[in-house]
Ligand SMILES: Nc1ncnc2c1ncn2[C@@H]1O[C@H](COP(=O)(O)OP(=O)(O)O)[C@@H](O)[C@H]1O
């Protein structure tokens with residue numbers, strides 16, 4: 291399976307010259323590269339990602355503050371998912387740096403498994419574990435990683451199930467739930483590790499229209515509680531209501547960004563206008 | 572009908588052979604599972620440091636799949652001692668039982684590793700990603716998320732391989748293993764009761780294989796997702 295490649299060791303497979311440069315740097319700081327703690331929650335500098343000869347991300351710069359909700363929009367194939375997946379190193383960047391809480395997570399000394407613990411991710415296809423019931427899906431990670439004991443983890447799982455409105459489903463297998471219910475369980479599963487950042491990759495795109503609302507509702511609640519969120523979405527209504535900022539990604543760069551009002555009502559670029567015309571009509 | 576007279580007459584011999592057949596099959600399957608799991612893990616690993624092991628795994632599977640088991644058995648029992656004598660100069664003896672066990676294990680191990688590899692690849696890629704995104708390591712994700720699903724997927728092929736190994740163990744008759752065919756042959760040589768003897772041997776196999784299939788169906792139903 292090809293995921294292994296990205297994920298072995300520290301998940302870092304940068305080019306040799308970069309590694310050399312970082313070794314030099316970490317020699318000075320005695321470990322992982324740091325920036326000032328008062329800086330934004332997430333800093334992305336010159337992020338590049340290629341698959342073979344295909345350049346998908348061509349230099350992304352972004353800063354996301356704690357508690358901010360950023361919605362990422364853009365045409366299909368423009369690199370939105372790849373950008374999101376770089377933020378928790380499911381994809382290994384081929385260039386640039388990403389800082390989370392001031393720590394350079396693209397540094398080769400970074401402990402990728404530790405970093406991922408406080409970055410939750412929700413997938414378009416839910417990706418619940420089909421062989422576990424709902425409660426085990428949620429409690430498995432904190433138990434396996436010894437963050438909580440079994441009783442604590444199950445108590446937390448029940449709390450989370452209450453929050454997403456699925457208290458009566460804890461013994462169900464994922465296959466016996468509707469899409470909307472599965473996605474709410476997936477959100478609860480990600481929250482079980484107490485993340486302070488949540489990444490969503492088109493969380494409602496695989497859902498029947500009547501189930502979109504229940505998932506967006508949970509996400510709104512999360513945003514209101516101050517979670518830092520990066521949401522790739524085609525739900526323009528959600529982006530307008532909930533986002534603090536909107537990134538329009540086109541052909542591997544953030545072509546335009548701003549408040550929802552700026553991006554949706556006063557887009558500067560022709561391509562943004564074309565895209566919005568297509569999705570809003 | 573001579574069938575039942577032959578059965579009472581031959582059963583001590585045939586049961587002795589059947590005990591060996593089943594015994595060596597079970598032993599080799601247990602060893603082959605371990606061998607198969609490691610071969611498979613090496614084969615799917617993409618770590619640079621494990622690359623030689625990956626090649627070794629590929630070579631092993633290629634070799635076993637590309638040669639008949641009869642040739643492998645002959646090779647291990649007759650050719651290997653000669654090779655070892657050439658290299659070390661010492662007179663190395665390999666017992667029939669050891670050679671048989673090694674042959675059967677190597678053979679089943681290669682096929683099992685392919686079965687495991689197929690099953691792991693059949694688990695949705697998103698499962699590993701979801702698990703890793705929670706902070707679990709590659710190993711933890713394998714044991715908690717991927718392998719439990721892979722086991723369910725490969726169960727039918729696994730049982731099938733057990734059946735094949737059981738039946739293939741009769742090939743070891745050729746190097747003199749005292750399994751069921753060996754004793755059947757002795758009895759036929761003594762009494763000329765070919766029809767009755769081989770009918771009973773076939774029935775023995777059918778009974779054991781049917782039992783295996785029955786058990787596997789029940790396990791499959793209990794493990795179904
Ligand atoms: N693992 C991969 N291997 C090769 N190409 C990929 C891989 N993942 C994504 N791509 C390619 O990268 C481009 C951007 O993909 P993606 O980030 O998924 O776009 P979006 O989410 O904006 O629709 C697409 O052309 C896609 O085919």
Ligand SMILES: [Mg+2]
Pocket residue numbers: 370371372492
């Ligand atoms: Mg996408």
